[in-house]
Amino acid sequence: DQVRALAREIAMREIEKHAADGIGRVDYAVASGGGRVVHHSVPYEPKRGIFSGLLGGGNPDPQKMIQPSFGEPGQCFAVQGSSGFVEIKLKSGIIPEAVTLEHVSKDVAYDRSTAPKDCRVSGWYDETSGETQSSHAAKMAALAEFTYDLDKNNIQTFDVTAPDVGVINMIRLDFTSNHGSSLLTCIYRLRVHGREPVSPGTAGFRA
Amino acid sequence: DQVRALAREIAMREIEKHAADGIGRVDYAVASGGGRVVHHSVPYEPKRGIFSGLLGGGNPDPQKMIQPSFGEPGQCFAVQGSSGFVEIKLKSGIIPEAVTLEHVSKDVAYDRSTAPKDCRVSGWYDETSGETQSSHAAKMAALAEFTYDLDKNNIQTFDVTAPDVGVINMIRLDFTSNHGSSLLTCIYRLRVHGREPVSPGTAGFRA
Amino acid sequence: DQVRALAREIAMREIEKHAADGIGRVDYAVASGGGRVVHHSVPYEPKRGIFSGLLGGGNPDPQKMIQPSFGEPGQCFAVQGSSGFVEIKLKSGIIPEAVTLEHVSKDVAYDRSTAPKDCRVSGWYDETSGETQSSHAAKMAALAEFTYDLDKNNIQTFDVTAPDVGVINMIRLDFTSNHGSSLLTCIYRLRVHGREPVSPGTAGFRA
Ligand SMILES: [K+]
């Protein structure tokens, strides 16, 4: 009857969003779209033997953090210690609107002490990329500061709070703490959302 | 109460379908099952530099179009221009019933002008495969003509309209237009549905 | 209204579980977490030519069975014949509570005669791994016997029925029959659930 039809419609809409890369929001950092991790602090090299199993470890490949995780533990980029940074070259210049940080779901995690906690995201425009862009960001700007909360959904989106940053094509995540591990911090995925600037140079190609 | 139980049952049924490769329908073209892209028009080679980011580009690997996309932009086979073709050898001979064409969801797409638009699918039986099959298609037959519609769900299934085609093991997609890009067309995924012929030769192996 | 909000909440909760590797339960066998298939009976090598398409075949890579399948046919480890075994080294020592056996969904399967049927799972503690663990299992113990049922959901979880097994870090699946194929049996995925022992040696690292 009516309830059945409504429940089905609502379920299908939520599944459609889930099927669209989890949150149904355009990501200018994702590797398959052209994003690339270009700098990062020292990777965590998992030790074999007594600690390997107990501590998980994640993956020493930085590009893991701009690829989907599909609900699997270990599909992350692991850096040494409880603080560190990563820098990502975006697919193209955008006016940034939000970032999304994701850790593995608590339902499948062995250990969530490796999740980042206190974070700061900055952005800027790298002119050496060969693109030219008027109205781009003049210098590195703080975009957002936030705390990743283990009690909320594992995919957490934070709005850019800085006003009038301009166009950026680089982003940097600094985390100054994690949720308890002194050995390593795992970054499962960082996404960057925003809108593409409308300019005479690009409009012609997209019309 | 009752509404809760009903809503849960409906949600679980829809998720089960989603978990079954998105649409819960057998696909005789999928690479993991034995399908293979064997011919295609000229691939689009993404240019590095100014255009690479702006235009996306997709992937020059043809087999991408018979693999899942998991909601990611760029997980497609890109061909040059606004028209072209691909030919797929199916897992086995089938009586074709429908085809499914998929582009990336609008919720995560950078640019949907690269989606195919006006399409024609044909099928035939290639005897050089080493299989023998009575009642197979005598020659190439038009199976369906359709238009991929950007306003509908990104996974679109079209029934085979041709009557009595017989058994086919090859399929060809010709697209004569796309949704606006003059540079390239991206094919995220093409699936082929149907039923396996019941014949004395194969029945014994499956009982 | 209220029904709408309830239906949405229920759908989102079910999707969250689905997004958490399908069932939202920690798996100590999964490859990305550190599990590894170390022994197995003779793999099935798919024959090319007349039979390849008809019989599917699966994959000769044993690690496929401790990786997600994402609803795709063929994403399994295939062994010769209708009986056989596999042995998996777990991520770490655990007190086993359940195992989950998964075949491809009937909605996308070409042929389900290759699914395992009558199964027995055993566990033990391998001391050569370099880990030390008090209270570990003294010898191989039968954990559970079960029948994989093609009429139920394709992901089936079976509780460990043996009492007081102790800590194990190895598991073995023996299947003595399948659902009809005389040529091969496909194992899409085996998961192992349990809890980590709390011991002086490990507690310090996890606090
Ligand atoms: K990842």
Ligand SMILES: [K+]
């Ligand atoms: K694809």
Ligand SMILES: [K+]
């Ligand atoms: K698998």
